[in-house]
Amino acid sequence: xxxxxxxxxxxxxxxxxxxxxxxASGGTLSNYAFNWVRQAPGQGLxxxxxxxxxxxTPNHAQRFQGRVTISADESTSTVYxxxxxxxxxxxxxxYCATEGEGRFDPWGQGTPxxxxx
Amino acid sequence: xxxxxxxxxxxxxxxxxxxxxxTGTSSDVGSYNLxxxxxxxxxxxxxxxxxxxxxxxxxVSNRFSGSKSGNTASLTISGLQVEDxxxxxxxxxxxxxxxxxxxxxxxxVL
Numbered sequence: 001x002x003x004x005x006x007x008x009x010x011x012x013x014x015x016x017x018x019x020x021x022x023x024a025s026g027g028t029l030s031n032y033a034f035n036w037v038r039q040a041p042g043q044g045l046x047x048x049x050x051x052x053x054x055x056x057t058p059n060h061a062q063r064f065q066g067r068v069t070i071s072a073d074e075s076t077s078t079v080y081x082x083x084x085x086x087x088x089x090x091x092x093x094x095y096c097a098t099e100g101e102g103r104f105d106p107w108g109q110g111t112p113x114x115x116x117x
Numbered sequence: 118x119x120x121x122x123x124x125x126x127x128x129x130x131x132x133x134x135x136x137x138x139x140t141g142t143s144s145d146v147g148s149y150n151l152x153x154x155x156x157x158x159x160x161x162x163x164x165x166x167x168x169x170x171x172x173x174x175x176x177v178s179n180r181f182s183g184s185k186s187g188n189t190a191s192l193t194i195s196g197l198q199v200e201d202x203x204x205x206x207x208x209x210x211x212x213x214x215x216x217x218x219x220x221x222x223x224x225x226v227l
Contacts (some may be wrong), residue, residue, distance in 0.1 A: 035216065042122070045155070045163065045206045047201030050214060061212040062118050095162070102151035102210060103168035110162060 002027035004096055011114045012086050019082040020111045022096030030054040033099040034079040036070060038092040039110075040052035050099065051079060086115045121146065121207055121219035128225040134195040137222045139207030140188060145217055147188040152209035154183060154192045157221075158203045167192060194224070202226040 022034065024103040035050035049060035051070045058070035069082040082088055092110045095103040122140040129135040139146065139154075146152060152170045152202040155163035165174055167183035170190060180201075182193045190209070194201055 033214070037218070044123075044204075045208070045218040046120075047208070047216040047218055050216070052214075061215065061217075099216070101168070103153050103165050103174070104155070104163075104208065105165040105168075105174070107162045 001106065002032060002098055003104060004098065006096060006108040006111045009112040011116065014087055014115055014117055016086055017082055018046070018086060018113050019080055019085040019086075020094050020096075020113070022079045022081075022108050024077045024079070024098075030074060034070075034072065035097050035099050036068075036081040037095045037097060037104070037107075040089070040092040043092075045095075048081070053079070054064075057084075083113075086113075088115050091115045100115060118211060118216060118217055119208060121217055123205075123207060123219040123222045124139070125220070128227055129194075129197045130227050131197050131199060134193060135193045135196050135197060135224065137194075137205055137207075139190040139192070139209075139219050141190075141209050141211075141217070145188075145209040145211040146185065148212070149208065150185070152183065152185060153208045154181075155206045155208065156203050156207050157206065158177040163206060164169050172200045176201055197226050204206045 003026045005023045033052045036048040051058040051071040072079045097107040150170045150194045154167040157163045170185045171183040180195045206221045211217045
């Protein structure tokens with residue numbers, strides 16, 4: 001089964017950008033749909049978007065259109081998610097997860113992102 | 118793409134059964150049998166416990182069961198155990214490779 005390893009925690013200033021990576025091992029990147037889900041402190045999970053590397057075109061939740069960029073590098077089996085124009089409300093743990101047959105499994109370990117001046 | 122609606126909290130005593138509801142619309146829960154549930158202990162990564170409305174992954178206790186009626190999906194936990202105390206999140210497909218989660222439910226085992 002594929003294993004997902006995410007990049008480390010980040011602290012960013014409001015208005016800046018953050019790029020989180022998710023490296024897959026133990027499987028072929030092109031066989032999976034990769035999704036990004038975030039969880040603000042004390043809140044539920046929120047689907048942000050996803051990408052199927054063999055197709056290349058990502059999908060985004062409407063509220064993140066224009067501010068979130070999802071990409072994949074098949075040569076390194078790594079998926080990326082960049083959030084621009086960060087605000088305090090973007091403080092959250094960001095997870096990547098593979099989706100197949102209607103289930104999000106497995107998940108990466110999560111990347112805490114703090115937006116603070 | 119509004120979040121699915123879950124109760125903020127539910128509680129039960131050891132040995133009892135509880136049910137957590139997850140209400141969507143005819144555009145998500147009501148249209149697809151692609152509802153999944155995730156268990157999340159504090160500070161931990163979400164864990165898949167139900168997929169395709171009622172299927173259990175290998176290794177998940179048969180005390181967990183799922184169902185759906187119309188626009189509402191449900192997760193039932195029978196024979197409550199202390200270790201079941203966690204947050205539970207539902208998720209549904211909503212067409213065109215779009216997914217939506219619920220707000221999460223905190224289960225307290227009294």
